[in-house]
Amino acid sequence: RSVVGILALQGAFAEHRTALEKLSLSRKLQILLVKTPEDLAQCDALIIPGGESTTIALLARLAGLSEPLKEFVKVKPVWGTCAGAILLSQAVENAKKGGQELLGGMSITIARNGWGSQVESFEAPLEVEGLRDPSSPFNGVFIRAPVILQLHPTTDDPPITVVARLAPGLLPSGLATLNASDEPRTFVALRQGLHFLTTFHPELTNDNRFHEYFVRECVLAGK
Numbered sequence: 068r069s070v071v072g073i074l075a076l077q078g079a080f081a082e083h084r085t086a087l088e089k090l091s092l093s094r095k096l097q098i099l100l101v102k103t104p105e106d107l108a109q110c111d112a113l114i115i116p117g118g119e120s121t122t123i124a125l126l127a128r129l130a131g132l133s134e135p136l137k138e139f140v141k142v143k144p145v146w147g148t149c150a151g152a153i154l155l156s157q158a159v160e161n162a163k164k165g166g167q168e169l170l171g172g173m174s175i176t177i178a179r180n181g182w183g184s185q186v187e188s189f190e191a192p193l194e195v196e197g198l199r200d201p202s203s204p205f206n207g208v209f210i211r212a213p214v215i216l217q218l219h220p221t222t223d224d225p226p227i228t229v230v231a232r233l234a235p236g237l238l239p240s241g242l243a244t245l246n247a248s249d250e251p252r253t254f255v256a257l258r259q260g261l262h263f264l265t266t267f268h269p270e271l272t273n274d275n276r277f278h279e280y281f282v283r284e285c286v287l288a289g290k
């Protein structure tokens with residue numbers, strides 16, 4: 068069985084465990100809440116949950132996990148949701164004063180709290196071309212969510228695939244209408260090589276297609 072760790076320092080880690088347990092693929096998995104470098108060493112893959120990216124990075128440092136996490140990202144599948152997506156990015160805008168420690172892994176630039184204060188949280192239907200049952204939209208739950216600004220893979224990097232995007236025309240009122248140069252802002256789930264990133268919270272809905280995608284495509288596919 069593959070050991071899927073969930074970084075359990077702060078944020079929505081318990082909800083990820085529940086979502087993984089409900090998968091039909093769950094019999095192929097062992098789920099482990101990760102709090103120490105010893106826990107991480109047992110994992111074949113890792114989920115970094117939503118929460119507060121600066122706090123998660125600080126707690127990781129205090130737990131001695133910063134360097135082990137950076138090494139892990141280089142070789143094993145990692146899925147970052149929301150704050151976890153920020154940590155998995157190569158560059159961040161709107162970082163807190165004093166900066167933000169990142170793990171890298173995805174060749175993108177992301178903006179913290181990028182939807183602005185008037186739309187701190189919203190729900191929106193997503194087009195999910197990369198998932199099972201793609202004609203059925205997914206209800207994306209965004210909470211002080213980051214926004215993807217730019218994709219910049221080099222020729223040595225694995226290509227980036229868009230797995231889900233905000234459906235144009237169905238943006239909640241209050242969000243500025245997006246023009247063509249803003250296209251990356253509509254991307255809300257990306258896959259690059261072993262890694263997966265969602266700027267919203269799939270673990271807060273009962274639709275587990277994103278959990279199924281990560282397990283099938285990133286965790287079990289390489290086995």
Ligand code: GLN
Pocket residue numbers: 116117118119120121148149150151153179180210211212213
């Ligand atoms: N705004 C948070 C951050 O910057 C992320 C919010 C979330 O994970 N729901 O870390």
